Amino acid sequence: MAMQLKEIEILIKESFPDAIIEIQDLAGDGNHYSATVISSKFSGKTKIQQHKMVYDSLRGKMGNELHALALKTKEKDGPES
Amino acid sequence: MDQKVKDKIESEISNNEVCLFMKGTPEVPECGFSMAVVNILKLLEVNYKGVNVLADQSIREGIKVYSEWPTIPQLYVKNEFIGGCDIIKEMFENGELKKIFKDKNITHKQ
Numbered sequence: 001m002a003m004q005l006k007e008i009e010i011l012i013k014e015s016f017p018d019a020i021i022e023i024q025d026l027a028g029d030g031n032h033y034s035a036t037v038i039s040s041k042f043s044g045k046t047k048i049q050q051h052k053m054v055y056d057s058l059r060g061k062m063g064n065e066l067h068a069l070a071l072k073t074k075e076k077d078g079p080e081s
Numbered sequence: 082m083d084q085k086v087k088d089k090i091e092s093e094i095s096n097n098e099v100c101l102f103m104k105g106t107p108e109v110p111e112c113g114f115s116m117a118v119v120n121i122l123k124l125l126e127v128n129y130k131g132v133n134v135l136a137d138q139s140i141r142e143g144i145k146v147y148s149e150w151p152t153i154p155q156l157y158v159k160n161e162f163i164g165g166c167d168i169i170k171e172m173f174e175n176g177e178l179k180k181i182f183k184d185k186n187i188t189h190k191q
Binding site: 047048052055062063064068070071 | 114145150151162165166168
C-alpha cells in the first residue's frame with residue numbers, strides 16, 4: 001500500500017486548481033509524505049476545515065493507501081495563520 | 082456507526098476534559114505522530130486521558146467516522162475536536178493551543 005508523489009499532487013490539484021503544492025517523500029518509501037498546500041479556497045476556513053478539504057481531495061486514500069501525510073495549509077493572499 | 086461504539090467514544094470525550102485518542106499509551110506511544118502530541122501535552126503539563134486505539138479496533142475505526150477525520154491522533158478538549166498531529170503542532174508553535182487551554186479553563190503551564 002503506497003502512493004506515488006505525482007498521484008497525490010494530481011488529486012490535490014484537481015480540487016485546488018489555483019494551489020501552490022509542495023510535496024516531499026520523507027522516507028523514500030512512498031508512504032510518508034509532507035505537503036504544503038497554499039490556496040485561496042482556504043480563506044475564511046478553520047484549520048480543521050482546511051485540512052479536511054485536502055483529505056477530501058485525496059478521496060479516502062488518507063489513512064488507507066496513504067499512511068502519513070504531514071500537512072500544512074495556508075491561505076493565498078490571506079493573512080498567515 | 083455502531084451505537085455502542087459511539088456511546089463509548091462519547092463517554093470518553095465527555096468524562097475527560099482533555100482526551101487524546103492515540104496509538105499506544107501516554108507512557109509508551111507506538112507512533113511518532115501520537116508521540117509528538119504526547120510530548121506537547123507533557124511540555125504544557127496538561128492532565129489528559131490517553132485512549133489507546135490499538136487496544137480496540139472498533140474505537141480505532143469509529144473515532145475516524147465520529148470526527149470525520151481520517152487519522153490518529155485526535156485531541157479533544159471539553160467535547161470539542163481540536164485537531165490531529167499537524168494542527169496541534171502548529172497551534173503549539175504559534176501559541177493558539179495555550180490560548181484554548183486558557184479559554185477552556187484547563188490547568189496548564191503558564
